[in-house]
Amino acid sequence: MNKINYLRLSVTDRCNLNCIYCNPAEKEKFLHKSEILSYEEMARITKIFSMLGVNKVRITGGEPLIKKEIVKFVGMLRDIKAIDEISMTTNGTHLKKLAKDLKHAGLDRINISLDTLQAERFEKITGTDGFHDVWDGITASMEAGLSPTKLNVILMKGINDDEVDDFIDLTFRYPLIVRFIEYFPTNRRLKEYSGNTITNEKVKGVIINAYGELKEGRDVIGNGPARYYQVNGAVGAVGFISSFSDNFCSACNRIRIDSSGMIYPCLFTKEGYAVRHLLKENVSDEVLLQFITGVIREKPLHNKKNECEPKVEMSSVGG
Ligand code: SAM
Numbered sequence: 001m002n003k004i005n006y007l008r009l010s011v012t013d014r015c016n017l018n019c020i021y022c023n024p025a026e027k028e029k030f031l032h033k034s035e036i037l038s039y040e041e042m043a044r045i046t047k048i049f050s051m052l053g054v055n056k057v058r059i060t061g062g063e064p065l066i067k068k069e070i071v072k073f074v075g076m077l078r079d080i081k082a083i084d085e086i087s088m089t090t091n092g093t094h095l096k097k098l099a100k101d102l103k104h105a106g107l108d109r110i111n112i113s114l115d116t117l118q119a120e121r122f123e124k125i126t127g128t129d130g131f132h133d134v135w136d137g138i139t140a141s142m143e144a145g146l147s148p149t150k151l152n153v154i155l156m157k158g159i160n161d162d163e164v165d166d167f168i169d170l171t172f173r174y175p176l177i178v179r180f181i182e183y184f185p186t187n188r189r190l191k192e193y194s195g196n197t198i199t200n201e202k203v204k205g206v207i208i209n210a211y212g213e214l215k216e217g218r219d220v221i222g223n224g225p226a227r228y229y230q231v232n233g234a235v236g237a238v239g240f241i242s243s244f245s246d247n248f249c250s251a252c253n254r255i256r257i258d259s260s261g262m263i264y265p266c267l268f269t270k271e272g273y274a275v276r277h278l279l280k281e282n283v284s285d286e287v288l289l290q291f292i293t294g295v296i297r298e299k300p301l302h303n304k305k306n307e308c309e310p311k312v313e314m315s316s317v318g319g
Helices: 039-051 070-078 095-105 119-126 131-144 164-173 190-196 200-211 276-280 285-297
Strands: 006-010 056-060 085-090 109-113 149-153 177-181 214-216 227-231 237-241 254-257 262-264
Touching: 006 039, 039 070, 039 254, 039 276, 039 285, 056 070, 070 085, 070 095, 095 109, 095 131, 109 131, 119 131, 131 149, 149 164, 164 177, 164 200, 164 227, 164 237, 200 214, 200 237, 276 285
Parallel strands: 006 056, 006 254, 056 085, 085 109, 109 149, 149 177, 177 237
Antiparallel strands: 214 227, 227 237, 254 262
């Protein structure tokens, strides 16, 4: 069984953007407030996970920064002794005003999703004109010392695949880690967009053609399957997450919980395991420990992405 030390915690299923490949706005139904775990419950479940070996937590969403008192929640996680590292994945639109407070509350580092460096194109991809807000958020994050600041980029054929150079150019100007994440089919848009996946092998080829060989093994703090490289002369780095073309199950150290208290041992698990009722009944730590131990055992050794219709929505479980 893989060692599970990394929890991805989705604090809301709502988002202020509607990216074409994620489409939170098209969800049939958002969770009602009463269905969402309180911060106290989320912190409690995190503590239980920490008793089972989890020492890293990533806050995600929906969009975590539109959630009220998110800074306070970061502080609550910081108070859990066994948690060594707290990170966040955000679209960055609300980051400018929050970056310093998040850092102060105990956030260590941040990943910002940004698929284009063109304001007009940003609007087409996300449905809003927030490009400059995101850019200000990225700058604020670097200034606040949320380090390293990473950008998550999904390239799609005919939509933004002409921007590889522009993203690499950022790594010469800023200590940013630009990560190309392969689009992978987990949601309603599976059929529409799966043909648009651009493999990282192809992206790497484009970079090598333009900049020469990549220096392998650049040391970047991270919890996952990304492989990091450096373009000669750059201050930042480039990472590749080949979620579509590669299978990194054997090294998978993560478990996910969404804001309603559904635990997913794998993104490709057909069903989640509901822990919400146990939290509402205020059962003892022993009962929760037993329950979560059982869920962790259900983590498959190999993902079934080619075998099952995934039920998990990226927009709720948070990547
Ligand atoms: N709102 C936050 C954000 O935008 O980063 C957190 C939630 S978002 C669902 C988390 C990450 O999942 C983003 O980096 C997004 O690009 C990625 N994502 C969403 N759908 C995806 C898909 N089908 N394949 C690969 N990554 C996906």
